[in-house]
Amino acid sequence: MHLSIAVFQSPGPELLLLGPFSLRWYGLLIAIAVFTGLNLSTYLAKKNNLDYSAINDLLPLLVLSGIIGARAYYVFFEWNAYKDNFLDIFAIWRGGIAIHGALLSGTLALIFFCRLRKLAFWDFLDVIVPSVALGQAIGRWGNFFNNEAFGLPTNLPWKIYIPYMYRPEEFINNEYFHPTFLYESIWNFTIFFVLILLLVLSSKRYIRLHPGVISCIYMISYSSGRIWIEGLRTDSLCIGALPPSCEGGIRIAQVVSIILIGIASLGITCIYIWKKELPDPSNFRKGKTNT
Numbered sequence: 578m579h580l581s582i583a584v585f586q587s588p589g590p591e592l593l594l595l596g597p598f599s600l601r602w603y604g605l606l607i608a609i610a611v612f613t614g615l616n617l618s619t620y621l622a623k624k625n626n627l628d629y630s631a632i633n634d635l636l637p638l639l640v641l642s643g644i645i646g647a648r649a650y651y652v653f654f655e656w657n658a659y660k661d662n663f664l665d666i667f668a669i670w671r672g673g674i675a676i677h678g679a680l681l682s683g684t685l686a687l688i689f690f691c692r693l694r695k696l697a698f699w700d701f702l703d704v705i706v707p708s709v710a711l712g713q714a715i716g717r718w719g720n721f722f723n724n725e726a727f728g729l730p731t732n733l734p735w736k737i738y739i740p741y742m743y744r745p746e747e748f749i750n751n752e753y754f755h756p757t758f759l760y761e762s763i764w765n766f767t768i769f770f771v772l773i774l775l776l777v778l779s780s781k782r783y784i785r786l787h788p789g790v791i792s793c794i795y796m797i798s799y800s801s802g803r804i805w806i807e808g809l810r811t812d813s814l815c816i817g818a819l820p821p822s823c824e825g826g827i828r829i830a831q832v833v834s835i836i837l838i839g840i841a842s843l844g845i846t847c848i849y850i851w852k853k854e855l856p857d858p859s860n861f862r863k864g865k866t867n868t
Contacts, residue, residue: 586738590723602722610715611640614708621704624780628696635690635701642686643679644669650678654814654829675814676713677833683709691859698859699788706795707772713799714765720758728755728809729821735759745811745821755809764802768795787848789855796841800834807831 593600615636622629651673652659652666659666687705691698720726724743736753744751772791779786807813807830811821818826847853 586740587722587724603719606716606719606722610712611636613715614705614712617711618705618708621707621776622701625700625704625776627700627704628694631690631694631696631701634694635687638686638690639683639705642682644674646682647674647676647679650675650681651814654816675830677830680709688859691857696859697788698857699792699855703786703788703791704776706792707769707776710765710769710772710795710799714762714769717758717762717765721756726758726761726810726812728757728760728806729811731755747821748811754811757806757810760806760809761802764806765799768798768802771798787854789844790848793841793844793848796837797845800837800841803834804831807834 590601590603591599592602592605615632618636619629619632622632648666648669654675655673684702687702688698690696691701717726721737724739727737727739730748730751731753733755735756737756737759738752739754741749748754772795775784775786775791775794778784807828813820813823814829815823815826816829818824844855847855
């Protein structure tokens, strides 16, 4: 008998039903990720001599902008599925969000916040990205309960069973698939531990990390994993083709990941080879970097 997580197939999206109301696993996991991220970011800000009280003010802005950005990004590329059902755009509990949209809108919100409060953008982003990685690792399990974000058919021992109603039409007769949500969750947990280790080593002065380095490492590591995981998924956002294969088209998440790797690599090059500080986007009009 093969050991398989198919034995532990998803019990479904609802955790608790109370008449017409339901508590969904997806929402619970997001709440856990937010609560954990708040406490972790506050702790890291305090350890790095930053204004940790600002995290409490920043979090609602990041959560709201992240959710709006993640949904707007997804709907933009899947507009044909929503143009005739406008109200479905707001049914975010059914899934259909994109992390790259959340990262973009969250970054813009942080720039605005740091500019308003006269805070150093890169210092704050460096203590937030470990929480982002941890939140992604936790949140990916919402995909498990929703029976979504799985990969192509497989017979590997860690295959997962997907109920008939959730399978892509092309694979309607296949029962077992790659648990790509699990791959990404493990990858993000690994990134989280690496970032925390680097911050600990830096705090003990074993290594020196300039502002922005942790953020660049996060972008490179997350994007590198996303490129290969995305190639297995059956629900990729595509240009020029349709899922599951995207044959002849382009997987948007892979393109964005390559761009992020390029930007982050340039940032690290700027810091360690050109010996220059990264410009602070929240202070660009003044022509200097907050410290």
